[in-house]
Amino acid sequence: MVPFALLTAISDEPEDEMGRRLDRLQAAEFLYEVNLFPDLEYTFKHALTHEVAYNGLLQERRRELHALVVEAIEKLYSDRLREQVERLAHHCLRGQLREKAVIYLREAGLKAYTRSAPHDARGCFELAIEVLEALPESQSTLEHAFDIRLQLRTVLVQLGEVWQAVERLRETEALAEKLNDDSRRGRISAMMSLNHALHGQLDEALSSGARALSLAERLEDLKLRILATSCLDWVHALRGDYGKAVELALTNIGALPAAWVYEYFGDTMPSAIWDQVWLLRSLAHLGRFAEALDHEAAVIRLAEPTRFRAHAVGLAYHAAGVLHLLQGDWTGARSALDHAIDVNRRGYVVVNLSVTLADSAWVLAQLGEATEALNRLLEAQQLLDHLVDMGLLGAGGPIYHALGRACLLLDRLDEAGRLCGLAIERCASQPGSVAYAQHLLGDIAIHADSSDTEGGEAHYRQALALAEPRGMRPLIAHCHLGLGKLFARTGKREQAREYLTTATTMYREMDMRFYLEQAEAELRGLT
Numbered sequence: 001m002v003p004f005a006l007l008t009a010i011s012d013e014p015e016d017e018m019g020r021r022l023d024r025l026q027a028a029e030f031l032y033e034v035n036l037f038p039d040l041e042y043t044f045k046h047a048l049t050h051e052v053a054y055n056g057l058l059q060e061r062r063r064e065l066h067a068l069v070v071e072a073i074e075k076l077y078s079d080r081l082r083e084q085v086e087r088l089a090h091h092c093l094r095g096q097l098r099e100k101a102v103i104y105l106r107e108a109g110l111k112a113y114t115r116s117a118p119h120d121a122r123g124c125f126e127l128a129i130e131v132l133e134a135l136p137e138s139q140s141t142l143e144h145a146f147d148i149r150l151q152l153r154t155v156l157v158q159l160g161e162v163w164q165a166v167e168r169l170r171e172t173e174a175l176a177e178k179l180n181d182d183s184r185r186g187r188i189s190a191m192m193s194l195n196h197a198l199h200g201q202l203d204e205a206l207s208s209g210a211r212a213l214s215l216a217e218r219l220e221d222l223k224l225r226i227l228a229t230s231c232l233d234w235v236h237a238l239r240g241d242y243g244k245a246v247e248l249a250l251t252n253i254g255a256l257p258a259a260w261v262y263e264y265f266g267d268t269m270p271s272a273i274w275d276q277v278w279l280l281r282s283l284a285h286l287g288r289f290a291e292a293l294d295h296e297a298a299v300i301r302l303a304e305p306t307r308f309r310a311h312a313v314g315l316a317y318h319a320a321g322v323l324h325l326l327q328g329d330w331t332g333a334r335s336a337l338d339h340a341i342d343v344n345r346r347g348y349v350v351v352n353l354s355v356t357l358a359d360s361a362w363v364l365a366q367l368g369e370a371t372e373a374l375n376r377l378l379e380a381q382q383l384l385d386h387l388v389d390m391g392l393l394g395a396g397g398p399i400y401h402a403l404g405r406a407c408l409l410l411d412r413l414d415e416a417g418r419l420c421g422l423a424i425e426r427c428a429s430q431p432g433s434v435a436y437a438q439h440l441l442g443d444i445a446i447h448a449d450s451s452d453t454e455g456g457e458a459h460y461r462q463a464l465a466l467a468e469p470r471g472m473r474p475l476i477a478h479c480h481l482g483l484g485k486l487f488a489r490t491g492k493r494e495q496a497r498e499y500l501t502t503a504t505t506m507y508r509e510m511d512m513r514f515y516l517e518q519a520e521a522e523l524r525g526l527t
Contacts (some may be wrong), residue, residue, distance in 0.1 A: 001339065003018075004492070008114070014049075014203045017132070017294070017446070034520065036083060043413065048264065056341050062102075063094070063095050065095075066091045066092075066094040066095030066096075066097075067091075067095035067096075067097060069091045069095070070088060070091045070092055070095055070097060070100065073087060073088055073091070073296065074088070082107070082111065084109045085107040085108045085111055085247050086111075088100070088104040089101060089104035089105045089107075089108050089124070092104055093105075093127075093131070098131050098134065098135055099135065099140075100146055101128070101131050102128050102131050102132055102135075102148075103144075105124045105125070105127055105128035105131065106124070106125070106128050106144070106148055106151070108124045109121045109122075109124030109125040109128065109148075109151065109152075109155075110151065112124060113151075113154070113155060113162060113309075114309055114348065116309060116310040116311075116347035116348070118155045118158050118159050118347070118348050119159070119348065121151075121155045122152065122155045122156065123161070125148050125149075125152040125155065126149055126152065126451040128144075128148050128440075129145065129148055129152070132144055132145050132148070139179075139383055140348075140438040142175055142178060142179050143175070145175055146172050146175040146176060146179065146184060147282075149168045149169075149171050149172045149175070150169075150172050150187065150191065150266050151266075152168050153165045153168045153169050153172070153191065154264075154266075154267070154268045154319055156168065157198070157268060157351060158268060158311050158347075158348070158349050158350070158351060159348060159350055159351075160350030160351050160386065160387070160390070162198060162351075162390045162392055163390060165195070166195060169188070169191055169192065169195060172184075172188055172191075172193075173188045176188050176283035181348060182218075182219055183215075183219060183221055183224060184306070185215060186211075186212045186215035186216055186219070186221065186224045186228065187212070187224065187227065187266050189211040189212035189215065189228070190207045190208070190209065190224070190227045190228045190231045190266070190267075191266065192208040192365060193205045193206075193208035193209035193212060193228070193231040193232070193235060194231050194234070194267070195405065197210055197234060197235050197238055198392050199391050199392060200391075200392075200396065200425045200426070200429055200430070201429070202238055202430070203429070205231075205235045205238075206232070206235055206239075208231075209228055209231045209232040210232070211326055212224065212227070212228035213225060213228040213229065213230065213232065215228075216228050222255070222257075223260075223263070223265050224265075225255070225264040226252055226255065226256060226260075226265060226271050227266060227271060228266060229248050229251065229252045229255075229275075230252060230265075230267060230271045230274050230275055231267075231396045232248055233245045233248035233249045233252065233275060233278045233279070233282075234274070234278050236248065237278045237281060237282050238430055238432075239399075239429070239430060239431065239432070240285075240430060240431045240432025240433070240435065240466070240470050240472070241470065242282040242283075242285045242286050242432070242470060242471065242472070243282075243286065243470070243471055245278055245279070245282040246279055246282045246283060246286070249275040249276070249278055249279035249282070250279065252271065252275045253272065253275050253279070256271065256272055256275075260272075261302065262305075266314075266439020268311050269309065269311050269312035269315065270303055270312065273299060273302050273303055273312045273316060274315075275300055276295055276298055276299035276316070276319075276350075277303060277316060277319040278294055279295055279498075280292050280295045280319045280320070280322075281319050281322050281323070282322055283295065283323075284323045284326045284327070284474075285326065285432065285472055285474070285475075286471050286472065287472075287473030287474045287477075287506075287510045288470075289323070289326075289327050289511060289512075290512055292323050293323070296319075296320045296323055296377055298319070299316045299319060299320070300316055303315075303316035303317075304376050309347075310343050310344060310346060310347020310348070310349050311347065311349050311352070313340075313343045313347075314340045314343040314344040314347065314349050314352050314356070315340075315352060317336045317337070317339045317340035317343065318336070318337065318340040318352065318355070318356045318359070320336040321334075321336035321337035321340060321356070321360075321363075322359065323336075323361055324336060325337075325359055325362065325363060326429050326474055326475075327510070327511070327512055327514075328512050328513065328514030328515050329514070330363050330366050330367050330514070331367075333359070333363045334360070334363050334364070334367065334415075337356060337359055337360040337363060338360065339374060340352075340356045341353070341356050341357060341360060350383070350386075351392070352389070353383055354380050354383035354384050354386075354387060355380075355398055355399045355402070355450060357376045357377075357379050357380035357383065358376075358377070358380040358384070358398070358399045358402035358403045358406070359398075359402045360376050361373045361376040361377035361380060361402065361403065361406040362402045362403075362405040362406045362409070364376065364406075365377075365405070365409035365410050370410055373406055373409075373410060374410060376406075377403060377406045377407070377410070380399065380402075380403060381403060384396070384399050384400075384403070387399075388426075394399060395432045396422075396423065396425035396426055396427050396431070396433075397423050397434070397436070397437070398433060398436075399449055400419045400420065400423035400426075400427070400433070400437065401419075401433060401436040401437055401440060403419050404416040404417075404419040404423070404437070404440050405440060407419065408440065408443060408444060408447070408493055413444055413447060416440065416444055417441065417444050420438075420440050420441045420444070423436075423437035424437050424438070431466045432466070432467075432470060432472065434466060435462075435463045435467045435470070435472060435475055436463070438459045438460075438462040438463035438465075438466065439459065439460065439463040439478055439479055439482065441455075441459040442455075442456045442457075442458075442459035442460040442463065442479070442482050442486075443456075443482060445459060446482065446485060446486050446489070449500055451489075453486050453489065453490055456482065456486050457486055459485065460479045460482045460483050460486070461479075463479050464476060464479045467479065472523060473506060473510060474510060474512065476506065477502075477503045477506035477507055477510070477512070477515065478503075478515070480499045480500070480502045480503035480506070481499070481500065481503040481515065481518065481519050481522070483495075483499040484496045484497075484498075484499035484500035484503060484519070484522055484523075485500075485522055486490070487499065488500075488522060488525065488526060493526055496522075496526060497526055500519055500522050500523045500526070501523065503515075503519040504516065504519040504520055504523060507519055
């Protein structure tokens, strides 16, 4: 489609003569009008007509016309160039305006990313890199090459193409060294921290994040400090250091200027949303549900204006779902998780979909919707296998646990046990996740079809040994409930009463009503 204003801008003819020519072409059915408002636009009736007309021009004349089109668009739409970046990129490429092509391709990629079109964004960024490689090396081309690769890395992670993302990150590392730029070195260290965390290499992730934070403090670079701290609060949450994660997230939220609320700082989403997500989840694991509910409202409020950015919105609603799930509010969890799944599907956010589906399978199984729970369980397992094939073990622990919970509720005990074993084997660097797996193994052991009380007690005690130093109060209460049930079944009534009383008190304090009813029922059964 070509606007009439653009045709007149690149033509040597008066506007009225141009109008008569277009009328004749319309009468001959070569062209037709496609828009009248806000701009009159024309297009060829048949693609073949366009091809013949274009091929009839000499190559140099084509280049000149494309360059004229770029100049005309920049003048006509100077106040709204963002609307035209795709068209500008196309004409810059055809007009061999390579430096401008890089700029407009990058803008087109960013625009595609913000509307949750990661495949389009990837195409724009990769083409921009290809154009850059044909240009003479300079400070400007090296800086563009660095920035575009970092943005491409973000898109590749969202699409689940993590090996390619790592490769691009390595390339940016080499460019930062060539530029001798400490600020860029710091950004690479922060991204490396996220990369290590995705692969379950949490010691390396902490080291890289600390290096980025050290550079930020030396350079007095607030943006880098916020990015590095955001990386570290996630790493600590993965390690089960939920208290430290809360501390870092609150520090970052407090340091963030209001004008930067939707700044990405090179990450996959605005740091304000990322920090609220891990603050919310960490508070939930600590049993600080009243505080977490306040932050749920905050993260949803922040994410909704970015509704076209599926990664941010999906993660925000998933965090809300985790909060309600851990509290035992199955209806609230279902609503938030269903929304997260829908957003992640529409936005092609592969990397987050598996864990969201797994949590949803657990919730649906708890609500008695066995068929749909099984469907989501199987889909989540398939996606998890894909993540494992790519070495993405950082998110594995919560996925294994949620799938194991769903399997236990669906009476698939052997599969539940297998998933717990994988969580312990593959997520050894995540003691919080291992604690949940050990507790689930305890529940499996005392299930009516198993009745392995000795094994169950051992698993509960191992879970407690990991959960207590980390302040994981909901899980500690669950372990007390499990031990109370176990001792009640083996006739050790005093021990059962002690554990069940503790569980009841903890559940009441945390307002975990679903589990409180279970504990109270067990206590009544002792009388």
